[in-house]
Amino acid sequence: MAEVLLITLPFFAVCGLGFLAVRMGMLGDGAVSSLNVFAFYFAMPALVGGALARQNIADIVDARLFAAWLATGLAIFAMGYIAIRFVRPDALPAERAISGQAASVGNIGFLGLPLGIEAFGDATLGPLVVALLVDLVVLIPLSLGLLESAKSGGGAAGAVGALKGVVLNPFILAIFCGVTLSLSGIGLPDWLERFTGFLGGAASPAALFALGASLAARQAAGAPAASALLSAIKLFAHPALLMLVCWLAGVPAGPAAIAVFIAAMPVAGNVFVIAERYGALVRPISTAVLISTVISVATVSAFLAWALLQQG
Secondary structure, three states, rough: HHHHHHHHHHHHHHHHHHHHHOOOOOOOOOOHHHHHHHHHHHHHHHHHHHHHOOOOOOOOOOHHHHHHHHHHHHHHHHHHHHHHHOOOOOOOOOHHHHHHHHHHOOOHHHHHHHHHHHHHHHHOOOOHHHHHHHHHHHHHHHHHHHHHHHHOOOOOOHHHHHHHHHHOOOOHHHHHHHHHHHHHHHOOOOOHHHHHHHHHOOOHHHHHHHHHHHHHOOOOOOOHHHHHHHHHHHHHHHHHHHHHHHHHHHHHHHHHHHHHHHHHOOHHHHHHHHHHEEEEEEEEHHHHHHHHHHHHHEEEHHHHHHOOOOOO
């Protein structure tokens, strides 16, 4: 357990510094947004793309794990979509869609990626690529399509908007570039290796500090039952179901454990951004992001300890 605390405590401590910086008024208006832009559009893609370019993709991506994450993600999305009706019987289609996304899409970029790289090194990359591809190419576009459909009463607008979001997502672009360089045998030229290494080195502290700063702007308010339900599905049902599906699919224990650890991440902050844009469950989603992240200090540490044991 001491090994786990040595990994997790510094990461959550950086989150805490970001939280305190906002609460103490040290960051001006727009500073949190600027931190998120740097981490999301520059530092994190450099880390992911550079790391993938150095790998043999065929060795790190398991088709069985991809199928397991996809099946689990869709099942958890459906669970969130349906379960919200138990605490909000009058939930509108848009509210059910954002509930599905909150239940199934975790904070992989700002929390799972830096923690995973620190704990498991390059072994994280295979499960990470699988998780990002399914979340960014399937689950989030599915939610956006449902939201647009609810907003417009149907039509193709949702599909077009979702497709545009996938193509322009910096993580998708980074994965594409990294995989292309790897499969082509080109790899990274020395100058690009130095560049991505230098920029990617800022990814973890910047992302974690930005995460803490973002949490400081949130307040737990309204609809505690909905927030608690979505947090419970994301923190417990998602990793538990993935563990079962990986076992049934015959995924090797090491990659499966890392994938379960990634599935244990709290509700992603960008779910709130989408909820706010469409005016769907704004307060419950904001609260779910906050409370699931706070609880994840304990739950993520527990899943990390278990995943580390499976690597042996």
